[in-house]
Amino acid sequence: MPRPVTIRTVARMAGCSIATVSRVMNGTGPASVEAETRVRAAVAELGFRPSEIGRSLKTLRTRTLGVVIPSLTNPVFASSVAGIEAEARKHGHVLLVTATDYDPGRERELVDTLVAQSVAGLVMTVADPDSNPTLDHLDTAGIPYVLVYNEPQRSGRAAVTVDNAASGRTLTRAFIDKGHARILFVGGRFSSSDRSRLRYRGYALAMREAGLQAAPVLELDYLADVAAHRVALETLFAVQPCPSALICSNDLLALSIAAAVRDMGLRVPQDISVAGFDGISIGRLVSPSLCTIDQPTRLMGERAVQRLFELIACTGLRAVEHLPFRLRLGESIAAAPEDTGIGPLATLTA
Amino acid sequence: MPRPVTIRTVARMAGCSIATVSRVMNGTGPASVEAETRVRAAVAELGFRPSEIGRSLKTLRTRTLGVVIPSLTNPVFASSVAGIEAEARKHGHVLLVTATDYDPGRERELVDTLVAQSVAGLVMTVADPDSNPTLDHLDTAGIPYVLVYNEPQRSGRAAVTVDNAASGRTLTRAFIDKGHARILFVGGRFSSSDRSRLRYRGYALAMREAGLQAAPVLELDYLADVAAHRVALETLFAVQPCPSALICSNDLLALSIAAAVRDMGLRVPQDISVAGFDGISIGRLVSPSLCTIDQPTRLMGERAVQRLFELIACTGLRAVEHLPFRLRLGESIAAAPEDTGIGPLATLTA
DNA sequence: CGCCGGTGTGTAACCGGTTTCACAGCGCTG
């Protein structure tokens, strides 16, 4: 158990005061060439690295960013955290990462934990960015944060996202252009995702624009297994004609829904087309490759950190920034089967 | 910008000294009922939460664990970090997460950064757990750590993993049992993964036991795209008979290789069987579902944290702990085509 | 020669907790 090397150890070895050591290491204030030389030699010999704790105590700000996301096991969040981490490291900061496990009730507790760590700022994805006491609390406490994937409607909050409604509209229009009319939107629980809600809104708009009736969303549990998803689909299909296309609110759900469809003995995309959102990279590898809305997930994380540092520096605006998305057609979308003109879904489900 | 609430604010409002506040909050030392009542009331009214920085300064240990992994975008690491995070939170700790991006040269720098943050301990996945100066440094500095996925051969290092060689043997034997003889092992760069090496060793052992000759590993870049993988396969297949089975050193690579095989106009598994390692959950959703070695990835993260706390408490051993793995057959493995008895791969590649 | 200003350096306060130590007050025992 070697004695810890502190700034005092260095000062003793260099034959100067701790103030001089600090000045040399941070380049603040004046220092003679010989003092600097001796300090640098001592630092090198001792392998001294200043404690971030001691440093933080004075300014009450650490070189640490807090991250709050629903889950690490969804590749779309993992990918954005990868971007956040890389960009934070560029700025000499590290990341405190926490997950709510899709439970909005945990948001407040996690934020409090991170605030107790005196993070310099937060990057978050929350369930509801508009009516959110936790974010209100951060606002009043003056702690800067940037939202990722969230798209607050009421402004005054910094966010980096894509235009979810527009992407839902784009994706739905792609289906309509291929002759689909009975298009069902399958969503994760709306309460835990404003993305889901906005994507559905885009879907509904595209349907209306095409003179089609939007069906109510089929709400499923993100995290349930294929069997549960199959049961949900079968239950629905028993009381209404089978849709020719399923738009799922995210890629992970789309992969599970596609598996459930295959389980039912139907082919993707010949019998039913399936699409998702997010553009997770695995979607390119599977067969049929997944039709999706491609998002710059990693870049979104990087931009969020850049904007967070702007907020910390008191430049930068609390506004929503939209990054471009792109339709990736993939192989899981095909032209609508011709023999299925039974009518719109909504007439039966309404 | 509200004045920060410190322990002194609370003491003033409760009409006592900061020592009493500290004692009440931590349950250390005696405190009268009335003093405790006043302190708790003040804490509640002010919403006081003690700064972790101030707390840490005294003991020079934070309630923070450091995590070093190759990448967050590989679901197998993301999943273990999820387990690490959940278990750490149970113990009231938070996670500093960093990624090497598969560059072993960054390990030292990241560890130094985390050590400067005075982490209580580290959970790591490194390229080479046996000959590793960074780990040596942690040993001499007396900083506890537990390895995940790594399987150090020379003992003296705490690790949580599966028996990678045994899993390679099990998987290979499954192929042999289905009549495969020309089985190729496709690996990520060996230099960046001891798992790859050990899984190959298990493959080679199973081949030898069955009287078959093991082929040299086909080393590929984990992160390259499908097109690059296709080129690599075509180049190899041009000079030797096409194997009937491809065992890939991890699931992400297996998915990419399967896509490359399909790109070449071959069917999985009718023409070529494909398998991976890790048991990422997405492997169950794709079609054909992926044959793999199922690992308790999340549990591995949880166990690592449990053992790390044992090390911190100076109970607990620096030893390798093997968790059970399970062969998941899936649909990407089929019986070997009958007309392919051209001979073992090794005779041609050697 | 006295004064001014700049340069290099050390001392000490400070940040927000934890913890040691001293001590007051009280009840008990001898």
Place this chain on the structure above:
DNA sequence: CAGCGCTGTGAAACCGGTTACACACCGGCG
């Protein structure tokens, strides 16, 4: 009633840095 021990409390040291401030030293100028 003296002395002991226990309980509750506060003052102050302490952790490892940063930084305000004092000051010594030196060269240049009036």
